[in-house]
Amino acid sequence: MPACHLVFKAMGSPCELHLHGPDAAETRRVAESVIADVQRLERRYSRYRDDSLTSAINRVAAVSGRCEVDAETAALLDYADTCYRESDGLFDITSGVLRRAWRFENACAPEPEAIAALLDRVGWDRVVWKRPFLSFGRPGMEIDFGGIGKEYAADRAAALCLDAGIRNGLINLGGDVRVIGPLPDGDPWRIGIRDPERPETLLGGVLMTGGALATSGDYARFLRIAGRRYGHILDPRTGWPVLGLVSVSVIAASCLVAGSLSTIAMLRGRAGIEWLRSLDIPHLWIDAEGGRGGSGVFADLLKTPG
Amino acid sequence: MAATDRPRSITASAECGDGTRPVRRSSAVRTAAGGAPGINKTISALTSAALALPGLASSVQAAGPMERQWDVGYFHYEEGGERMRVESLKQSLVLPLGDALDLTLNAVRDTISGASPIYNVPEIRCQDGRVFTAPVISVSGASGNAEPSGTRPERPPLNTGDCRLGSARQVMLEDTFQDVRSAGDFKLNYYRGDTSLGLGAGVSREQDYDSRFLSLDLRREINDKLTTLAFGYSLASDTFSPLNKPDFSGDKDAHQILLGLTQVLGRNDLLQINLTLGYDQGYLTDPYKNVYLLSTNAAIDESRPDSRRQWNLLARYNHYFTAFKAALHLDYRYSRSDWGIDAHTLEAAWIQPLGQGWHLIPRLRYYTQSEADFYQSYFETLPASGDYSSDYRLAGFGALGGGLKLTRQVTSQARLDLGVEFYDRQSAYGLQEHADSAFADYGFTVYSLNLHLEF
Numbered sequence: 001m002p003a004c005h006l007v008f009k010a011m012g013s014p015c016e017l018h019l020h021g022p023d024a025a026e027t028r029r030v031a032e033s034v035i036a037d038v039q040r041l042e043r044r045y046s047r048y049r050d051d052s053l054t055s056a057i058n059r060v061a062a063v064s065g066r067c068e069v070d071a072e073t074a075a076l077l078d079y080a081d082t083c084y085r086e087s088d089g090l091f092d093i094t095s096g097v098l099r100r101a102w103r104f105e106n107a108c109a110p111e112p113e114a115i116a117a118l119l120d121r122v123g124w125d126r127v128v129w130k131r132p133f134l135s136f137g138r139p140g141m142e143i144d145f146g147g148i149g150k151e152y153a154a155d156r157a158a159a160l161c162l163d164a165g166i167r168n169g170l171i172n173l174g175g176d177v178r179v180i181g182p183l184p185d186g187d188p189w190r191i192g193i194r195d196p197e198r199p200e201t202l203l204g205g206v207l208m209t210g211g212a213l214a215t216s217g218d219y220a221r222f223l224r225i226a227g228r229r230y231g232h233i234l235d236p237r238t239g240w241p242v243l244g245l246v247s248v249s250v251i252a253a254s255c256l257v258a259g260s261l262s263t264i265a266m267l268r269g270r271a272g273i274e275w276l277r278s279l280d281i282p283h284l285w286i287d288a289e290g291g292r293g294g295s296g297v298f299a300d301l302l303k304t305p306g
Numbered sequence: 307m308a309a310t311d312r313p314r315s316i317t318a319s320a321e322c323g324d325g326t327r328p329v330r331r332s333s334a335v336r337t338a339a340g341g342a343p344g345i346n347k348t349i350s351a352l353t354s355a356a357l358a359l360p361g362l363a364s365s366v367q368a369a370g371p372m373e374r375q376w377d378v379g380y381f382h383y384e385e386g387g388e389r390m391r392v393e394s395l396k397q398s399l400v401l402p403l404g405d406a407l408d409l410t411l412n413a414v415r416d417t418i419s420g421a422s423p424i425y426n427v428p429e430i431r432c433q434d435g436r437v438f439t440a441p442v443i444s445v446s447g448a449s450g451n452a453e454p455s456g457t458r459p460e461r462p463p464l465n466t467g468d469c470r471l472g473s474a475r476q477v478m479l480e481d482t483f484q485d486v487r488s489a490g491d492f493k494l495n496y497y498r499g500d501t502s503l504g505l506g507a508g509v510s511r512e513q514d515y516d517s518r519f520l521s522l523d524l525r526r527e528i529n530d531k532l533t534t535l536a537f538g539y540s541l542a543s544d545t546f547s548p549l550n551k552p553d554f555s556g557d558k559d560a561h562q563i564l565l566g567l568t569q570v571l572g573r574n575d576l577l578q579i580n581l582t583l584g585y586d587q588g589y590l591t592d593p594y595k596n597v598y599l600l601s602t603n604a605a606i607d608e609s610r611p612d613s614r615r616q617w618n619l620l621a622r623y624n625h626y627f628t629a630f631k632a633a634l635h636l637d638y639r640y641s642r643s644d645w646g647i648d649a650h651t652l653e654a655a656w657i658q659p660l661g662q663g664w665h666l667i668p669r670l671r672y673y674t675q676s677e678a679d680f681y682q683s684y685f686e687t688l689p690a691s692g693d694y695s696s697d698y699r700l701a702g703f704g705a706l707g708g709g710l711k712l713t714r715q716v717t718s719q720a721r722l723d724l725g726v727e728f729y730d731r732q733s734a735y736g737l738q739e740h741a742d743s744a745f746a747d748y749g750f751t752v753y754s755l756n757l758h759l760e761f
Contacts, residue, residue: 075359082355086348155362165499167405181405256356257349264348279346280663280718296718 001168001184004031010038011046011150013174019161020168020184030164034157038173041153045076047096047144057134058142066135074131076145076152083148083260084124090267091260092124095236096144102234102241109225115239122236151214151259154178158212158255175215178255182209193301196247196286204301206282212255216262217247217286229288233266244269244287251282251296347631347659354574354626360530371408371497375400379723379756386749389478390420408495412508416487423476425596425605426683426696426745430461432469439475461603474683474745476698477605479594487512491519500527517544523564536566536580548593556589574626584616597696598684608695610680616643633657646679647700648738663715669727670708676738677702683743702740705731709752723756 002024006017017034021027047054053073060067069077083091098118101110126137145152150173157171158178169180170189182188188207195203196217206213217231224230230241248265252258261279265272273293276283282296294302356362376399383392394416402408430438438461464471491508506521523538540562547555566580590612596605618641625634639651653671660666678700680693688694709727716722728751733744 072360075355078358079352079355082351086351152359152362155356155359159362163499186404252349253353254356254362256359256362257352260352261349278662279349280715281346281349282718 002027003184004028006031006035008035010035011042011153011174012048013150015173016170017157017172018170019166021164021166026164027166030161030166033164034160034171037156037160038153041149041156045145045149047142047146054144060134061136061141061143062139064136064139064141066133068132069134070132076148077129077134078131079152079256080143080145080148081124081129083264086260087264087267089125090236091147091264092122092236093143093145093147094122094124094127094141095234096146097121097140097142098234098236098239101239102232119236119239122239147259147263148256150174151176151212151255154212154255176255176259177208177213179208179210179212193249193284193298197290203284206251206297206301208251211251211253212258213249213251214255214258214262215247215249216259216266217245231266233263235267242267242269245272245285246288247284247286248272248276249284249294249298250276347661350631350659351628354628358572371402371404371406371495372400372410373760374402375758375760377756377758379754381755382753384751385420386751388421389748390418390422390750393417406497408497410493410495412489412491412493414487414489414510416489417484418487419484421478422594423698423746424479424594425477425598426474426698427477427598427605428474428600428684429472430464430469431472434468436469437472438469471600473742476745477598485513487515489517493521500531501525514547514549515544516547517542519543532570534566534568536564536568538562538564538566540564544588546589546593551593554593556591556593558586558588558590560584560586574628576622576624578620578622578624580618580620580622582618582620584614584618586614586616588612590614592695592697595695595697597682597694599686599688600684601687608697609693610695611645611693614643614645616641618642631659645700646677647675649673649675650737665711665713665715667711667713668708669711670706672704672706672735674704674735674737675702676736677740677743683741683745698743698746701733701743701746702736702738703731703733703743703746704735704737705729706735711754719760721758723754723758725752725754725756727752727754 001020001022004017004019004021004024004027008015008017015038017031019027019031021030043049043051044053046052047058049055053069057067057069080091080093084093098115101114101118121138121140121142123137126141127143128135128137154171154173154176155178157173158169158180161169161171161180167181168184171178171180177191179189179191188209190205190207191213192202192205193215195201216233228243229246230243231246233242234240235242245266248262250258250262250265252261261276261281262283265276265283265285268275270287273285273287276285277295280295282294282298284292284294284298284301286292292302376397378397379395381392381394381396383390383394385391394414396412396414398413399411400408401411427439432438463469487510489508489510491506493504493506496503502525504521504523504525508519510517519540519542521538521540523536525534525536527534542560544558544560545555546558561584563583564580566578568576568578570576591608591610593607595608597608598605618639621638623636625636626632627634633656635653635655635657637651637653639649641647641649641651651671651673653669655667655669658666678695680689680691681695681697681700683696683701685694685696707727707729709725711723711725713721713723728749730749732747733740733742
């Protein structure tokens with residue numbers, strides 16, 4: 001079966017597509033339409049682009065205004081709202097404004113007053129979301145789809161491939177992986193998991209024939225303050241980076257769900273370990289002390305030495 | 307003795323056999339661990355919100371071959387009053403065959419024993435306090451307790467003022483010896499893009515009843531996969547060789563056409579409408595049922611029309627309650643046949659996740675039907691139409707049913723279901739106008755245990 005393998009850069013990350021289809025030209029066309037859709041979502045939702053919809057919404061948010069959004073954005077806001085409720089307020093798309101206090105290039109903590117001032121502009125509960133209208137309870141707020149957009153793009157990519165009749169494929173958008181069926185010969189895809197302590201090496205691989213794998217945590221960017229290691233994921237209640245876990249990987253049916261679950265686990269800190277266990281899904285956690293654990297295919301991976 | 311009274315499928319109990327199934331399967335996603343989205347409340351909340359995003363419903367519920375899975379179940383069906391008992395073992399194996407095909411293999415073995423009603427006789431009550439059961443001259447059924455022919459049984463003269471007809475009483479076919487039903491079928495599904503095509507066939511064998519069936523169905527998802535259209539056709543060809551009629555066998559063909567529409571109304575709502583048209587032709591009489599004829603004091607074989615047209619409407623509404631993380635399923639069915647039976651069914655089920663992989667599913671059902679045009683509990687004289695039956699299933703009645711199912715996801719690959727279901731038929735529960743058939747009231751209980759494995 002003809003294969004199409006494309007590597008590209010989108011959403012600030014290296015991305016790749018492996019698609020297998022009955023017809024080479026058609027498979028190539030599908031791959032190109034997938035990349036076009038990923039780029040469309042990036043243009044729409046990137047907070048780094050002034051011409052994005054996110055930036056337009058944030059200009060309204062800056063003056064505590066109200067705006068009407070389209071159906072796709074409304075569904076993303078609904079999804080963000082569900083994440084907020086399911087995480088007891090930890091997963092909050094308004095918390096990005098806190099990044100202004102945390103410059104990970106500097107090796108020191110921000111002033112408490114700076115954090116307090118920013119916390120005043122954080123809180124999904126200060127946003128009134130009544131489809132299709134979004135209004136902001138106080139000036140200076142911001143939203144960003146950082147924790148959702150890439151995962152949504154991966155799921156949409158899979159949907160486009162399935163619609164086009166592709167039954168064997170792998171989509172990797174900067175580490176958020178979505179798998180469509182097995183390899184054409186029936187073998188599962190082998191997906192490498194990076195070792196947070198030694199980013200150039202792999203912890204091992206997991207085998208997948210469907211579903212999605214997402215990882216939260218950033219071992220490359222962290223601060224060490226008073227001997228403690230702080231990541232870049234910020235707790236919207238304290239304004240401080242969360243402590244405890246440095247990396248969480250989750251396997252679920254969709255990339256969005258896998259991504260949100262891994263992020264919520266990170267936000268819960270060490271309590272995230274028990275929470276992950278209660279979800280009864282394949283997961284892997286690694287804490288700041290180098291301890292690790294997990295279930296499902298990851299438990300097997302942890303058992304294998306090296 | 308083959309007992310035709312018992313439900314042919316225990317899970318779809320008694321009279322609601324319209325054969326309609328939900329068209330939309332739950333998630334057909336394969337994950338590395340066979341992950342089951344929707345088991346945990348957080349996962350199900352996130353998944354349903356994710357499915358509302360443009361295009362994603364298709365990717366997560368993409369029509370594609372089902373996962374490899376095996377179900378094995380045991381059912382115990384027991385009617386009250388020492389009537390019918392059925393022990394049933396079922397198994398079902400689903401095998402994906404490549405990218406576009408899956409094969410389902412089902413096998414059932416039922417062991418049936420117990421008694422079933424053959425006909426009804428009126429009781430005769432006299433002023434002096436005597437109560438007679440009308441003596442019956444002969445039974446052409448399979449019963450071994452038929453009166454020896456020759457002597458004419460005595461009956462007090464009726465309508466003289468001293469003695470009059472009272473309520474009826476069922477005469478049972480006792481000691482039905484054990485019968486075993488073995489059935490097997492396969493279904494092959496082919497998936498291509500938004501369309502899937504299914505082809506199925508099967509056989510069922512009993513001592514006195516053979517059935518072969520064939521089915522074809524076509525499903526197509528349109529409107530960004532929010533709408534599913536379904537079309538189905540099935541043909542069953544049955545042969546009845548009653549044990550009480552050595553040189554006789556009757557054939558019956560049953561055709562059924564299904565038109566279905568499933569519509570996702572929002573992220574929490576789903577509506578399904580199915581219309582089923584049925585046409586049965588051939589030997590539709592039950593050879594083990596008699597009618598009692600008052601004019602001659604005799605029990606004779608019943609006789610039904612040799613064709614039946616029937617149509618069913620199913621309307622199903624599912625709603626997911628975000629606050630409870632639970633789902634409500636509401637079903638309404640209306641069925642009408644040219645035998646004169648109109649039936650309404652209202653059913654509600656509540657699917658409540660309890661956490662830690664536990665689910666509790668309570669279910670309640672109400673059913674009411676009018677009586678067939680040719681039904682009477684017993685007959686004075688034979689009607690001119692030539693069609694007559696006293697089968698209690700053709701009487702007007704109502705029924706209340708309910709059940710409780712507890713399921714536990716033991717591991718990501720194994721689920722255990724435990725269920726109990728009850729059914730209570732009462733003449734008085736019927737809403738439509740009908741003759742009293744309280745003498746035929748009965749109930750049953752079904753206990754079930756099922757193991758579901760994905761491997």
